[in-house]
Amino acid sequence: MNNIELWVALSLVKVPFKRIRDKLEDINLLESVIRERDNVNKNKLKERVKSILEFSEKSNVELVPYISESYPESLKHLNDPPILLYCKGDLSLLKNTKMISIVGSRRPTTYGRSQAMEFSKQLASFGFTIVSGLARGIDESAHRSCLEVGGKTIAVLGNGLDIFYPIENRELQVEISESGLLISEYSFGESPTTYSFPQRNRIIAAISRGTLVVEAAKKSGALLTANYCLDLGKDVFALPGPVSSPKSFGTNTLIKNGAILVRSFEDILDEYGYKIEKVNNLEQSDVLTAQEERVLSCLNSSNYTPFELISSKIEDLEPQDLILILTELTLKNKIVEDGGSYKIL
C-alpha cells in the first residue's frame, strides 16, 4: 500500500485518532494498525480503497490526509481530528485566516434568514470566507448570499461529497464546488446520519476563526457548534433576538453566558481589529454641487422641513428638479426624509 491508499484505508476502518497519534510518521506502524483490526476483510478494503481513488480522480475530488500540506492546521487542535478530508473546489481557501462560520436554525424566522443574508454579504464583501454546513435555513442563506456578492464560501458536509442533502440545495452544492470549497470527512456514498451532523459541526467550529450563531432554539445543532468553539477557544458571536421568540432562545442564552453580542457585522470586525472603509457606488459622493449646498442650507438637523417650504425658498428651481436634488442627497446619506419632509442627518 502506498501512502495515500493507506490513509484512505485508515479513514475507512474508522480507527480512533488516539490509536495512531504517535505513529503518524511511520508507514509500517500505521499498516499494522489496520492489520490488527480483525473484523475487517482486507481484500474488500483494498477494493474499496481502489474504487475511491478512481472515483475521486474522476470527480475532481482531492483527498487530503492528516499529514498533507493542505490539511488545515486548525483542525489538528481537535481531540479527534478527521484522518482524511474529501475536498472539492478551491483548496487555497483553507489558507485564508479571515474565516468565519455562520450557523443557525434549519427553520429560521424571516428575521433570522434576512440577518444571516445581511451578515454573510457584508462579511464576504469585507474579504471573509464564510463557512457553514449547507443545511436548510440559516446555512443555505449564508452560502447563497456570500456567493451573490462574489465572496468565498466553504461548506462542510455531514455526508459523502457525491450525496446531495438536502436535495433542494443540489444546485447550491454544485455552485460551491465550482466557486468555493466543499469539505467532508465522509467517503463517497455515505449518507447523512443523526450522528454525522454534530460531528461535522466540530470541523466548522475548528476551521473558522469565530462562529456567528444567528438563530438557535433551545436544542439546536448550532449550539453544539458554539460549544466546540468554546472548547477550542474560538470566538462565539450571537445575534440577539426577541426574548419571546423560541428561535432566539439559544442565541440569547449564549449571550447571557458570555458570547459576544453582535448588532451588525461591524461588531465582528471590531473584535478582530479591522477598520471599515465605506464603499459607495456613487462617484464622489462627498462632493456636493452648488445646488445641493443651496438646498442643504434650507434644511436643519433638529426638525423636518416640508418639501413645499424648501421649494418656496428656492423659487428658481422647478419642483421636479428639487425632488431630484433631495433624492440624491438622501441617497448620499446627507439628509433623511420622513413623510415628505426632510432634515439633515
Next chain:
Amino acid sequence: MISKVKSVTLNGLDTYLVDIEVSFTTGYPGFTIVGLPDAVIQESRERIKTALKHVYSEIPIKKITVNLAPADLRKEGSYLDLPVAVGILEAAGIIGKIPENMAFIGELGLDGQIRGVSGAISLALGAKNLGIESLVLSEENAHEGAIVPEIKTYSFSNLNQLIEVFTGNLALDNFLAKKTIEEEIETSFDIDYSDVKGQERAKRAIVISAAGGHNILLMGPPGSGKSMLMKRFPTILPDLDDEESIIVTQIYSLIGEMKNRKSLIRKRPFRSPHHSISPAGLAGGGSPPRPGEMSLAHRGVLFLDEILEFRKDLIESLRQPLEDGKITISRASSSITFPAQFLLAACSNPCRCGYFKDRFNPCTCAISDIKKYRSKLSGPIRDRFDIMLEVPRLSNEELLEMKTGKTSEEMKNEVLKAKKFKLYRTKGNPKNNSELSSKEIKKYIILDDKAKRLLATAIDNHHFSARAYDKILKLSRTIADLNEEEIVNSQHLAEAISLRNIKWDPYE
C-alpha cells in the same frame, strides 16, 4: 298561424339573438309566454294585451302562445314588449309580413306608446354582429342605435305608427332615424389645480400617475389637501378615443344614463364612491346584474377617498379588476363579465386621529393602533399602487406665502405630451407604462450607466425593497416620457424613487 319576429337580449355587455314565435290556436282563450322569461317579461303580458286593445280592438279571442327561443337562455328586462306585440299583430294577420333580419327592441306603455330601454347601444352593436340589418327602436333610444352606421335604425314613438307602416299605409322610410349622435361639447370644469396651494410635489405625482396610468395613494394629515388634489384629477385627463368612448358609453347606457344624452361619452369617467358603499355597488350586481362603480370607472379614475375607512372586503374586491381589467359577477344562474380597467386613486390619513407625524398637532394614537389601522390595506393591494406619497401639512401662514402653482391646463398638456411621446416610442402600443410585464420592462426600459449605478446604490442602502424595484423602473419610464427622452437617466430614476416615500410600518 305562426309568426316569427327577431329581437336581441343582453347579458352584461354580451348580446344574444332571440326569436319570438307567436301562435294562435283554438282552445280556451289565454296568453302564455314560455322560454325562460323573467318576472318582468311575465308582467309584460298585461302591458301588451292592454296596449293592443288600445290601438287595435280586434285581437282574436284565441289561445296565444309566445315562445322565446333559444328556450334555455334566460331573458330579462322589458325590451321584449315590442317584438312580442308585433308578433301577435302579424300572427293575427293585422299587419303584413315583417322583413327578414329586422329586430325590434322597446317597452310598451298601456296606451301603445313605445318607451326607451337601457343598454340600447350595446343591443344595437350586438345586433350588427348577429347579422341584423335593420332595427326598430323607440324614439328615446334612436340616437343610440344610430351610433352603429351599418344598421338601418327606425324610430317609432307609438304602436299605431308601426301598424300604419306594416299595413302599407305609411312608408317605412319616413321613420328612418337620422344620425343624431352629437359630439360632446367641450366642458369646462369649475375646479382647477391652481386652487391648490403649496402641493406642487403631489401635483407632479398626479401628472406622472395620469401620464403612465400608475395607481396612486396619497397619505397625509387632515388639511394637507389630498382630497382637494384628487378631486381635480378629471381636469387633467385626456379625452377618450373612439373605441374607448363606445365601450364607456355602453356601460353608462346599461344603467340608463344614455336616455337623456344625445352624445357619446368623451370625458374620462371619474367615480368617487363613498366608503359606505355596498359590495354590489362597488363591484356590480343585482338582478339583472348592473355594472358597479369599478366598471363605471372603466378607462377612467376610481377615487377612493379615505380608503382605510372602506370595509376590508371591499378593498380586497379591487384585486381582480386591478389585475385583469375586468370583473366577473358570478350568480347561480349565470356569470357576467364587465370591463373594469381603471386607474385607482386613493387617499388616506396616516392614522385614526389623523396627525401621525404632523408638525403641529400631536398624534394621540398608540403605534400598535396605527399598525392596525393601516393593516386594512393588505400587502397585495399596496403592491398595486405604484405611487405612494406622503404629503405634509403646511400652516396657514406658510400657505399664504406660497405662490400659485401649475394650472390644470399646464398639467394636462404635460400628460398629453407624455402620452404622445410614449406612442411614438413604442410605435403605437397603447399599453400604459404601469401595465408592462417584467419581460416588457426589460425590453422598453433602458437605463443609462449612471442610472444603473444609482439604482445599485439605492438598493444597497435599502432605500427600497426588491418588490418596489419594478414599480420604480416603470415610474422612471413615465418620467422619461414626460421629458420626451428615450433612455432613462439618473434624474428620472431619482424622481421615481422619491415617489414612494411612505414608510408603511409605523415602527420604522
